[in-house]
Amino acid sequence: MKLEEIAKLSGVSRSTVSRVINRDARVSPLTRERVQEIIQRLNYQPNAVARSLAGGRTHVLGLVIPMGVSRLFSDPYFPLLIQGVSSACNAHDHSVMLWVADPDYERRTVRQVLNNKFIDGVVLASSLLDDPLLEALTDADMPFILIGRHPSKLQVSYVDVDNQNSAREIVAHLLRLGYRRIATITGPHNMIAGIDRLEGYRAALRQWGLPADPDLIVEGDFTEDGGYAAMQRLISRQPEAVFAASDAMAVGALRMIRDAGLRVPQDIAAVSFDDMPFAARTEPPLTTIRQPIARAGAVAAETLIDMMEHPDPSPRRVILPTELVIRASCGSANR
Amino acid sequence: MKLEEIAKLSGVSRSTVSRVINRDARVSPLTRERVQEIIQRLNYQPNAVARSLAGGRTHVLGLVIPMGVSRLFSDPYFPLLIQGVSSACNAHDHSVMLWVADPDYERRTVRQVLNNKFIDGVVLASSLLDDPLLEALTDADMPFILIGRHPSKLQVSYVDVDNQNSAREIVAHLLRLGYRRIATITGPHNMIAGIDRLEGYRAALRQWGLPADPDLIVEGDFTEDGGYAAMQRLISRQPEAVFAASDAMAVGALRMIRDAGLRVPQDIAAVSFDDMPFAARTEPPLTTIRQPIARAGAVAAETLIDMMEHPDPSPRRVILPTELVIRASCGSANR
DNA sequence: CCGGAATTTGGGAGCGCTCTCATATAATCG
DNA sequence: CGATTATATGAGAGCGCTCCCAAATTCCGG
Structure with a gap:
C-alpha cells in the first residue's frame, strides 16, 4: 500500500496525505481528520526507505562498539549503554543500527558504513584514543558523538562522566x-x-x-x-x-x-x-x-539527534554526575 | 557523488556502472575494469537508501531483544549473541538494526517496525512463549528466525541447542x-x-x-x-x-x-x-x-539471509551441539 | 560472407516518498 | 466590497538507484 492509494481513497492529493503524515500545519483540520481516519483504518505505514531517499534523512543512528574492547563480555557496560541509546532512539522515532566493529574494521567497514548514507549520525562508544573511525567520521562530515571524552584538539562532541x-x-x-x-x-x-x-x-x-x-x-x-x-x-x-x-x-x-x-x-x-x-x-x-551508563547512552542519542536537527558548529559536551x-x-x- | 557521474566519467551508461557494482556478468571485461578503476579512484559508494528503494531489499536485518528479559544484564548472553549476529551480517554484507523491545513494544513498535520496510528480516532472540511479535511477524509476511525453538504449531524457523x-x-x-x-x-x-x-x-x-x-x-x-x-x-x-x-x-x-x-x-x-x-x-x-551462543547468533543470521535469498516455505531448523x-x-x- | 544467436550496452520507467512552487480558496481589512 | 494577505491544496520534479527491454555489436557455423 502506498501513499497514493491513501490519497485516492480520501479524495486528496499525495501532497496532502504527506502533510498529514508529517504533521505539517498547513492542512485544514477537516481533511486532516478524514485522511487520518483512512490511514488508521488501513493501518498504513509509510515506506521508510522511500521517505529516507526523498527526505535525505534516514532517522537511523549508528551505534559503533569497538570489539577489541574486551569489556564487551566482562560486565554489563555495553548492554546498559545499548539499552540507553535504544530507548532514547525509540522515544525520538529513530532506529539504531549496530556496528560491532571487528578488529580490522578500519579497512572495509569505515568508509563503507559512513558513506553509504544509511545512517544520519553515529554514537561511538568508548573508542580508543587513536581510533581511525574518528578521523573518518570527521572527513565524511557525519554528525557523531562520543561516549567518553577525547583529548584531541578536534572539536568533538561527547558525553562523559568526570x-x-x-x-x-x-x-x-x-x-x-x-x-x-x-x-x-x-x-x-x-x-x-x-x-x-x-x-x-x-x-x-x-x-x-x-x-x-x-x-x-x-x-x-x-x-x-x-x-x-x-x-x-x-x-x-x-x-x-x-x-x-x-x-x-x-x-x-x-x-x-x-x-x-x-x-x-x-x-x-x-x-x-x-x-x-x-x-x-x-x-x-x-x-x-x-x-549512569544507560543514562549516558540515552543522553548521547538525544544530543546527537538534537545536533542533527539544529546544526551548530560548536561541539556539545555533557558531563554526567557520579556518586x-x-x-x-x-x-x-x-x- | 552519484552513479551518473561515474557513468559520465567512464563513458558508459548508468546501467553499465550499475552492472559493474552489482557484479553482473553481462559486462565486457574491458569496460568492467575501466569503470572499476574510476570507482576506486573516486572512492565512490553507492547510496544504500536508493539501492534499497529501487531494489526492494535493504540488506538490513532486525535483531530484536525483548527487554523484559532480565538476563540482559546478568551475563554476557546477549553481548555474545549480538556479536555473532553482527559478525555474520558483516561477512554477508548486511547490517544489523537493533531493537531492544520495551515492555510495551507490542503497541507502537511492532507493526511500525515490521511494516516500514526498513528491514528485510528479523532475528528474534529468546522471545517469550506468547510473544505478540511472533504473530505480527507472520502476519506481516516478514522472514524471521528465532533464537530458541518455539513449541507452537507455527511453521517457524529457529536455531537452538538441544x-x-x-x-x-x-x-x-x-x-x-x-x-x-x-x-x-x-x-x-x-x-x-x-x-x-x-x-x-x-x-x-x-x-x-x-x-x-x-x-x-x-x-x-x-x-x-x-x-x-x-x-x-x-x-x-x-x-x-x-x-x-x-x-x-x-x-x-x-x-x-x-x-x-x-x-x-x-x-x-x-x-x-x-x-x-x-x-x-x-x-x-x-x-x-x-x-555456543555467538555461533547461534551467527548461524541464525546466515540462515535468515539464506532464507531471504532462496525463499522456501518449509522452515529451517538448526540444532547446535553442546558439551x-x-x-x-x-x-x-x-x- | 550472411543470417541468427549470443553478448554488450543504453534508455526509460519506475521504487514511494518529500518538497518547492503555482494555484485556488478563505479570511482580513481599510 | 474589492484588494490584500493568509491558508489549503495540487502538480511536478526529483531523491539515486535497479531492472526490463530494445538496440547495437560481436561471434558463429554453414
Whole structure:
C-alpha cells in the first residue's frame, strides 16, 4: 500500500496525505481528520526507505562498539549503554543500527558504513584514543558523538562522566580512612577513561602530599582476568589498599587476594569504579563510584539527534554526575 | 557523488556502472575494469537508501531483544549473541538494526517496525512463549528466525541447542556420581529454554527411576539474584545437589549456599548451564553445559539471509551441539 | 560472407516518498 | 466590497538507484 492509494481513497492529493503524515500545519483540520481516519483504518505505514531517499534523512543512528574492547563480555557496560541509546532512539522515532566493529574494521567497514548514507549520525562508544573511525567520521562530515571524552584538539562532541574527579574522590576516601600505601589497577592506557581515572588517583595522592609509587600502578584491561593478573603483580608489593578502575577488575583482584590467603578489607582494602549490578554482591561488597551508563547512552542519542536537527558548529559536551557508593570493601566500618 | 557521474566519467551508461557494482556478468571485461578503476579512484559508494528503494531489499536485518528479559544484564548472553549476529551480517554484507523491545513494544513498535520496510528480516532472540511479535511477524509476511525453538504449531524457523537432552545429560552426570536428592532452579516458565531444561531434569530422574519431588523444583529468572532467592527456598529442603538452569543463577546459588555456611560440593553439589566465561572462575568452578551462543547468533543470521535469498516455505531448523564441561562444583573428584 | 544467436550496452520507467512552487480558496481589512 | 494577505491544496520534479527491454555489436557455423 502506498501513499497514493491513501490519497485516492480520501479524495486528496499525495501532497496532502504527506502533510498529514508529517504533521505539517498547513492542512485544514477537516481533511486532516478524514485522511487520518483512512490511514488508521488501513493501518498504513509509510515506506521508510522511500521517505529516507526523498527526505535525505534516514532517522537511523549508528551505534559503533569497538570489539577489541574486551569489556564487551566482562560486565554489563555495553548492554546498559545499548539499552540507553535504544530507548532514547525509540522515544525520538529513530532506529539504531549496530556496528560491532571487528578488529580490522578500519579497512572495509569505515568508509563503507559512513558513506553509504544509511545512517544520519553515529554514537561511538568508548573508542580508543587513536581510533581511525574518528578521523573518518570527521572527513565524511557525519554528525557523531562520543561516549567518553577525547583529548584531541578536534572539536568533538561527547558525553562523559568526570572520571578524573570521581577517581580522585574515591582514592581520597581511602586516604581519609588512613590508608597510605594505595595501589591502583588502571584501565588500558589507550582509553581515555583509563587515563583519566589514573590521573584522578595521582591527583588524590598529590593532594595528600604523597608520591605516586610506580610499583603500585599496574595496567589492567577492564576485565576480571586482567584484574586478577594485575593484582598478582601488586600483592607482593604489600599495598594497604587498591583502587581498581572498574568493578570487573576489582572482582578479579578480590579473587586474587583471597587466593593469596588475605582478607578484604582487613589486609587489603579495595575500591573501584562503575557500580555495576554485581558490585553490591561481591564478597565483600564493593565501595565504588556509581556512573549512569544507560543514562549516558540515552543522553548521547538525544544530543546527537538534537545536533542533527539544529546544526551548530560548536561541539556539545555533557558531563554526567557520579556518586561515591560506600560498602564494605573499603573497610570504613573498621576504622 | 552519484552513479551518473561515474557513468559520465567512464563513458558508459548508468546501467553499465550499475552492472559493474552489482557484479553482473553481462559486462565486457574491458569496460568492467575501466569503470572499476574510476570507482576506486573516486572512492565512490553507492547510496544504500536508493539501492534499497529501487531494489526492494535493504540488506538490513532486525535483531530484536525483548527487554523484559532480565538476563540482559546478568551475563554476557546477549553481548555474545549480538556479536555473532553482527559478525555474520558483516561477512554477508548486511547490517544489523537493533531493537531492544520495551515492555510495551507490542503497541507502537511492532507493526511500525515490521511494516516500514526498513528491514528485510528479523532475528528474534529468546522471545517469550506468547510473544505478540511472533504473530505480527507472520502476519506481516516478514522472514524471521528465532533464537530458541518455539513449541507452537507455527511453521517457524529457529536455531537452538538441544536444551532438553543437554540438561538431562548434566543431571545424569550428578546421578552417576551418586547424588539422588537433586534440586533444580529453573528458568522462567514462559521461556522455552527454561521449560526444556526442566524437562531434561525430569527425564534424567525418570531414567533413574526416581520421582521428581515438586519441593525440589523452584522457578528462577536466569539472574544471579533469582538464583540466590531460589536457593534460599531450596536450602531447607536439604538437597544433595542442585542443577541451576543458567550459570548466572548458579552463581547466586553458590553465594547463598556459602552464606548458609555450607560448602560446594561437599555439602551440596552444583551444576548449571551455559558455560559463560565466568563459570570457570567461580568458587568452586562450575560444572556446566557449554553452548555456543555467538555461533547461534551467527548461524541464525546466515540462515535468515539464506532464507531471504532462496525463499522456501518449509522452515529451517538448526540444532547446535553442546558439551558437558566438568569442573569442581559437581564434586566428581570426591567421589 | 550472411543470417541468427549470443553478448554488450543504453534508455526509460519506475521504487514511494518529500518538497518547492503555482494555484485556488478563505479570511482580513481599510 | 474589492484588494490584500493568509491558508489549503495540487502538480511536478526529483531523491539515486535497479531492472526490463530494445538496440547495437560481436561471434558463429554453414
